[in-house]
Amino acid sequence: MASEDKKEHVQEFKLDPDSELRFEVESKGEKVFLILKAGFAEVFGTELVKGKQYEFTAGAKIAVFSWQGCTVELKGKTDVSYVARETPMVIYCNCHAALEDMRCDAEKENKRGPIAMLVGPCDVGKSTVCRILLNYAVRMGRRPLFVDLDVGQGQISVPGTIGALLIERPASLDEGFSQEAPLVYNFGHKTPQLNSTLFNMLFTQLANSVKEKIETNKKTKASGVIINTCGWVKGEGYKHLIQAAKAFEVDVILVLDQERLYNELVRDMPNFIKVVFLPKSGGVVERSQSARAESRDQRIREYFYGTPKNSAYPHSFDIKWSEIKIFKIGGPALPDSCLPLGMKAEDHLTKVVALTPNPGMLHHLLAVSYATKEDEELILSHVAGFVCVTNIDTERQILTLLSPQPKPLPNNLLVLSELQFMDSH
Known part of the structure; x- marks a missing residue:
């Protein structure tokens, strides 16, 4: 009433x-x-x-x-x-109870807790169900890891990234989960289709890091992992789900709202992996492309400026071109006839290409890499954070950067992201 x-x-x-x-x-x-x-x-x-x-x-x-x-x-x-x-809340709660039983068993036997992966098409509420399951786990005194493979929205960092975050307290209603010390890898595109070879390499690297992290913390080891995935579930996207399930050694796959996907996973997954079908909430609505783009922009704005309730004050500073090195991952495809003997055509997708600062970089995000070498380490290294190019002075060879923290940058190796942000402040 x-x-x-x-x-x-x-x-x-x-x-x-x-x-x-x-x-x-x-x-x-x-x-x-x-x-x-x-x-x-x-x-x-x-x-x-x-x-x-x-x-x-x-x-x-x-x-x-x-x-x-x-x-x-x-x-x-x-x-x-x-x-x-x-409302499907009772079903989600039963799901949490089943995961909690697995955590209790893991604790008794000093084994790894459940690793659960949420899958389903776009706009069925995967991120929300992840949030519910993580909040319930934390309220039981657990310390689960949250892994986000949805590059389109980016819950842990900016869109165009994948990452992992240790959850120690329930999400606040306006800020979400506390973003302390996340582990973030830069993919640089808003959909995995744009470089599926690179996406595969990154989530495999993230899976290895997550497994190491679990082993170092007894509480997290028993608490397990909740993995959010993107809505690409057909063709190549379906293959990625299978590969991610193997890489993270998942125990449970929760399928939201798509029976066809549920049946395909039951058919293709080994018997020891439980595949469970969950209905979506009636309150979930499909978003248009423009609403998704707006949501991405808002996410990046919050990265630099915080939320209305907790404002952040980013720094703007100039940096000489000679003080930094900018790269992009993936070069143009060469025809087979031009390739060196034995080199495969798909290798160009993970090629590290050095760039000279140019006006085309304006408004683009740059990932500040932790890498020390300019080779494959640059692809697989996690990042310290992101800056945005707000001005390019080609005469004086100076870039103006918007950054969450003041100079100097943690590292001088930067990787170009295709994501852009128009700073209207």
Whole structure:
């Protein structure tokens, strides 16, 4: 039931047990505030504090779930707000309980905890289910690793990257998970199709790093890993899912919303890997290409400038061309007749190409690599962070960079990303 105050746009909702309030903030609208008045409720696995005012900005899509029933209040204009009786939250909770059983067994036997991978097409809520499962694990005192292979959105760093993050506390509703000391690899494209050879190399390298990290921390070893994947699930994309499952040695694959994909994985995966079908939430909506692009831009903006609630103040500085070296991964394809004997055509996809700074780099992101050599190490090395080229002075041979931290850069080896950011501040 919802009662509404027309003047201030204040709505009150009474939720029955196992029901969910779903609302969206208008994309060009003002902020909406959520307050838990009575009972218990959570948003994507993060518990709400009674009486606290939670702020949501334009474009937010939120689901408030209650196990025991509650009363909540919304202040501000929403695009849509309704109470749903049908919700897959109970199924997701059962999924968490099964993973928790595996963690308990792992703890007793000092073995590795469950490694679960979420798969499914675009816009079925994979990132949200990852967040729910991670939040539930942390609330049980676990310390799981979150791995993000979705280069299109980039939850751990900027889009165009893959990475891993140790989760030690539940996600805050506006900031998400705490981004302390993530392990990030630069892919440099917004979809794996643009260089699937490089993508394969990077997630294999990430898998090796994750396995090492698990072994060094007893608590994380038992807690296991939750892996988010991108929505490319056909053809070459399906092969990548199989390869990633092998590389990370997954125990469980959770398939969201696509029965065909579920049946293919049941057929192709060995018996010791559990493949489970999960329904998507009714609140999940498909996004247009422009909405995805906007979301990517917002993600990069937050990387440099923080969120409205926690602003960051990036630095802008000039750097001489002679002080840095810029590379890109992947050169143009050569015809077979021009290739040296024994070299394969696909090798060009992982070729390290040195670049001279040029006007074409304007607004592009550059990854600051930890590599010490200008060879394959540059491809497989994780990155310290990203800077954005905001000006190029070819006469004085100077680049102006937007950076989260002041000079000097942690390293002088930079790798060009195809992702761009127009700094409007």
